[in-house]
Amino acid sequence: MKHSFLDRYSDLDSPVHRIDPRARLIAAFSAIVIIVSEPHGRLLPFAFYGIIILFMTAMTRIPPGFILKRCLAVSPFIIIAAVSYPLSVPGAGVVENGYLLTEGVRSGLTIFLKAFFALVLLILLTSTGKFHRLLAGFRKLGMPRLLGVISALMYRYVFILHDELLRTSRARDSRTPGAIRTSRVRVYGNQAAMIFIRSLERSQVVYNSMLSRGFAGEFPDMDKLRVRAGDVLPAGFFILLLLTVRIISQPLTERLFN
Amino acid sequence: MACGIKIENLSFSYTAGNQVLKNVSLDIGPGEKLGIIGPSGAGKSTLLLHLNGILAGDGVVMIGDTKVEKRSLPDIRRQVGLVFQNPDDQLFNPTVEEDVAFGPLNFGYTRGEAATRVRQALGEMNLEGFENADSHHLSLGERKRVALATVLATSPGVIAFDEPFSSLDSVMVVQLLGIIGRLDATLVIVSQSLLPLASCCDRLAVLVGGEIRACGRKEEVLADEALMREGGVDMGFYREAFKKYLE
Numbered sequence: 001m002k003h004s005f006l007d008r009y010s011d012l013d014s015p016v017h018r019i020d021p022r023a024r025l026i027a028a029f030s031a032i033v034i035i036v037s038e039p040h041g042r043l044l045p046f047a048f049y050g051i052i053i054l055f056m057t058a059m060t061r062i063p064p065g066f067i068l069k070r071c072l073a074v075s076p077f078i079i080i081a082a083v084s085y086p087l088s089v090p091g092a093g094v095v096e097n098g099y100l101l102t103e104g105v106r107s108g109l110t111i112f113l114k115a116f117f118a119l120v121l122l123i124l125l126t127s128t129g130k131f132h133r134l135l136a137g138f139r140k141l142g143m144p145r146l147l148g149v150i151s152a153l154m155y156r157y158v159f160i161l162h163d164e165l166l167r168t169s170r171a172r173d174s175r176t177p178g179a180i181r182t183s184r185v186r187v188y189g190n191q192a193a194m195i196f197i198r199s200l201e202r203s204q205v206v207y208n209s210m211l212s213r214g215f216a217g218e219f220p221d222m223d224k225l226r227v228r229a230g231d232v233l234p235a236g237f238f239i240l241l242l243l244t245v246r247i248i249s250q251p252l253t254e255r256l257f258n
Numbered sequence: 259m260a261c262g263i264k265i266e267n268l269s270f271s272y273t274a275g276n277q278v279l280k281n282v283s284l285d286i287g288p289g290e291k292l293g294i295i296g297p298s299g300a301g302k303s304t305l306l307l308h309l310n311g312i313l314a315g316d317g318v319v320m321i322g323d324t325k326v327e328k329r330s331l332p333d334i335r336r337q338v339g340l341v342f343q344n345p346d347d348q349l350f351n352p353t354v355e356e357d358v359a360f361g362p363l364n365f366g367y368t369r370g371e372a373a374t375r376v377r378q379a380l381g382e383m384n385l386e387g388f389e390n391a392d393s394h395h396l397s398l399g400e401r402k403r404v405a406l407a408t409v410l411a412t413s414p415g416v417i418a419f420d421e422p423f424s425s426l427d428s429v430m431v432v433q434l435l436g437i438i439g440r441l442d443a444t445l446v447i448v449s450q451s452l453l454p455l456a457s458c459c460d461r462l463a464v465l466v467g468g469e470i471r472a473c474g475r476k477e478e479v480l481a482d483e484a485l486m487r488e489g490g491v492d493m494g495f496y497r498e499a500f501k502k503y504l505e
Contacts, residue, residue, distance in 0.1 A: 155352060205344070209342050
C-alpha cells in the first residue's frame, strides 16, 4: 500500500525544500520562540508575522489548503484555549463599553495566533523535506541517539500499523452489514487488541532481522548532511526578519495606539 | 566466499514439552543450494534462525569451521545472511540506502566502504537510483529485492531465504530465480512453492513435524510422492494441472 499522509509534499522542489534540515530546524524553532514571546494583547506584529509566513508558504509551493486542513485537526484545542482565556482571567472581559475588542479578547486572539503560526511553521518544517532527513538534522543538532532511533522506528512502523489497520478494517467491514451498532463496539476493541498483538510479534521479527545484520545496540548512520552558505543565509535572513518585527513592533504599536 | 554448513542433532522448543525441531542433522557443502520443503508449522523458519545464532537449540551448528555459539556470533552473523519472508520485517530504516548500509556499518566497514557496498548490492538487484527512496513506498517486488540487497551488502558466505517466492507473481519469481542463480554463496531456501524451489536447488530436504524425513538429490525426492505429500506437496495435483491446462 502507498502512503503519503505524513510527508506528502516532501518531494516538491522549492528553495525551502533545498535548505539543509538543520538550518530549517533552527529557523523554525527560532521563529516559534520569537512569535510566542510576543506579549499578550498586541495584534499588529501578528499581521507582519502573517505576511512573512504567507510569503514563506508561497515559496514552498505547498497548497495552503493542505496546511489549513492540518491546522484544523488541532484547532479545536487552540480555539478552546483562546476563547476560554477572556472568560477565565479576572478583569479580562469580552465586552467593554460596548466594544468587543477588549484587552481580554485581544489576549485570546494573540493566544490563537501564536498557536496557529507555530502550527503552520511546524507543518512547513515537516512538509519541506523527508522525515528521515529531519531526524538526521535533529541528531546532528544533538538529539539523544536513542530518541532518534525510537522516532525513526516509530515513523517506519506507522505505515505498517496503518496497513494492519486497513487490512483488519476491510476484513471487519466485509462481514458487517452496514455500520456496527454501539452494542457491538466490542468488535473495535478486539480489532485494536489484534493490531497490538500483531505489532508485538512484528517487533520481535524486526529485532531478529536487526540482530542478523550485526545490531549490537547502536544504530549506524551514513552521515550525509552538509551545510552550505546557501542554507545558512536564507534561514538567518528569515530569523532576522522576524526578530526585526519583534523588536520594532513594540514602539510602533505604542505610537499607533497610545 | 561460500562456506559449508553442518548441523548435528539439533533440537529446539519454544515452550517446554513442545519440540519444534527434533534431532535435525544436515550437511550442506560450500556453494550448494539446498531447498527445504514442509507443511506449515514444520519448523522450517525456526531452523533458519539457528543458522546465524538468533535461536540456540541443543546440538551443533557449524558454519564453515566456526561453531555457532555466543562468542562466535559476530563472525557468524557476518557469514550468514537471513532474508526474511516479509520484507517489511527486514526494512526498518527510513531509506533504502540506510537499510542496505545497516549491516556493513554494524560489521565495522567505514562509511565510504559501506556506500560502495550499498551501490554494488543495489546494482546487483537492478535497483540503481533507489538509494534515497522510502522503503515503505516501494512495491512488494522492489521491497523483496531491497531486502536481499541488505544481505548481499555484507557478502555473506551463506544466505538463508525464508519463503522468498511467496506473494510474488510468476514474472517476479523468474526474476528472483535469475538473481538466486547468480549468487556466489551457499544457499538454504525454505519454501512451499515447489516449482521455483525445485528449479533453483541442487538438493531438497523434507521437514515434517520438526524432523528431516529425507534429504537428497531433488529428482529422487520429487519422485517419492508419498514423501512429498507428507511434506505438504500433492504431486498428483501438479501433474493433473499440467496435463489439463498446459500440455
